[in-house]
Amino acid sequence: MRTPARRRATLAVATSATLLALSACSSGDDPSSEETDEPSPSAASATTTAPRVAVSYEGGILVLDGETLEVVADLDSEEFTRLNPAGDDRHVMVTVADGFQVLDTAAGTDDEPRLTDVVYEADTPGHVVAHAGRTVLYADGTSDTTVVDTAELTDPSSAETIEGVEAHHGVSIVLEDGTLLTTVGDAESRSGAVALDEAGEVVAENDECPGVHGEGTAAGEVVVLGCEDGALLYADGAFTKLDAPDQPYGRMGNAYVSETSPLVVGDYKTDPDAEGYLLDSLAVIDTAAETLDVVALPDGVGYTFRDVARGPGDLAYVLATDGAVHTLDPATRELTGSTPVVAPWEGPAEWQDPHPSIKVAGDIAYVTEPASRQVHAVDLTSGEVVTSVTLDVAPNEVAVTG
The missing domain is CATH 2.40.128 (Lipocalin)
Known part of the structure; x- marks a missing residue:
């Protein structure tokens, strides 16, 4: 088995001029260092009691208030993007054509949400893993791994790249x-x-x-x-x-x-x-x-990779094609309840296509319903749908901060 050698490399950071070019591309780790004038909030300063919910749609990203589901920002982006929690309760790594762009949801602050000018370049950007104070970005096109200090996502001068051996769809963790x-x-x-x-x-x-x-x-x-x-x-x-x-x-x-x-x-x-x-x-x-x-699962009930999340009590929650959120107790291997939330739905023709998904923050599950252009907030402890909003666009991927 051939193995990669670990070494420090430089980070390429896209400037606003580069991002103008990116915005004209259709959607979609190799770092070198350059100073930016982006703020570099610490993980502590990003702590929040009101989550922000980032929702991608065709050509953009909405940022919603986690309590009211009110749209607080509508940001232009590429035709298709993926949203990945960055690990610091404030930022999201947005997968774009040329790499991973940092989205500041401004959770826990009075700032305005924005797509920053920081892009960690990657050939075919893939998985993002946040663990132990590091955010790890994987480039499928090279199998390179970029390791970033989670507390300094918008000041990437300390980022490190470990070169891969052979390109493949993979993942890394530190x-x-x-x-x-x-x-x-x-x-x-x-x-x-x-x-x-x-x-x-x-x-x-x-x-x-x-x-x-x-x-x-x-x-x-x-x-x-x-x-x-x-x-x-x-x-x-x-x-x-x-x-x-x-x-x-x-x-x-x-x-x-x-x-x-x-x-x-x-x-x-x-x-x-x-x-x-x-x-x-x-x-x-x-x-x-x-x-x-x-x-x-019960007969006739299905789900996709976007439809499972962990939540209160370390239970698992499955948003299924019957429209309900089913609760699984991993300790007993039993389904212990279900909560109707969305209309019954069918699986997507392609995995990238908008279809219902679930993300959990604390006791609240955020559930998307692209067919009705809705997002629902569900209290997993009571089974109550506490808030719903109808958007002007069909929601696709979701990430929660705060």
Whole structure:
């Protein structure tokens, strides 16, 4: 298994002139340093009691007040963007054609939300992972990893790039002790992951995770990666492979985690030839017991990767095609209730197409309903839809700050 060498590199920061060119492109990590006159709020100054909800739509991004759902900003962007929490309760990393652009939602401040002039350049920008005070950006086109101090997202002079080996759709995370965990693959396939210490030496590696995809960190800083035949755990300097009950294909592709729980919920698929993007089962991984179980949803009910979130009590919440938010208790592997929120819906023709999604902040779930152009705020403790708003555009991706 070929492994990347860790080294510091420079960061390319796009100026406002560059962004004018970007805005003319259709939508969509390599850093060098340049001083900008953007403010650099600390994580502490971004603390907020009123979340902001960023909602992408075709050609722009809305920023909503998390309590009233009132639109506080409407920002021009590319035709299709992805929204990724940056990890500091204020900023969102917006995936654009040339990389990752920093959106300041101004949560917890009197400032106006805005798309900043800071763009971390990346060839085919992919996953964003925020953990242990670092925001990690992955470039699928090069397999390079960019590591940014989360508290200094708009002052990227300290950013570091670790060059990849072979380009693939991957993901990286940096742990509290500085260990870099990154996937391994090439344009044809993906096989596993490698852990490197700060000197670039291999700590551990595993090539028994075909189609490795997604990442999540559970209690005790146990990292979970999805495989086409199960999941891969990393903890205390070693990998452990968990086999899915369905073989040879039982795919977990995305992990929904709480860093206060050893239980991880993952999406789950058993038919590699299935058409569309709807799934009807969930994986539950106990990282302490090193087990992987499967929970089936009710007959005729499906969901996509955008429709699962963790919330109060470390429970999981699934926004399903019957229009309800279903509650899953990962400890018992049982569905314990449901709350009708949106009209029944069908799966998207393409994963990028607007379709219902769910994000959770505290006790509140923010649920999008593109067909009606609505966003709903749901109190997960009472099951009550507390606020709804009808937008002028169809909401697509969502990220919550604060």
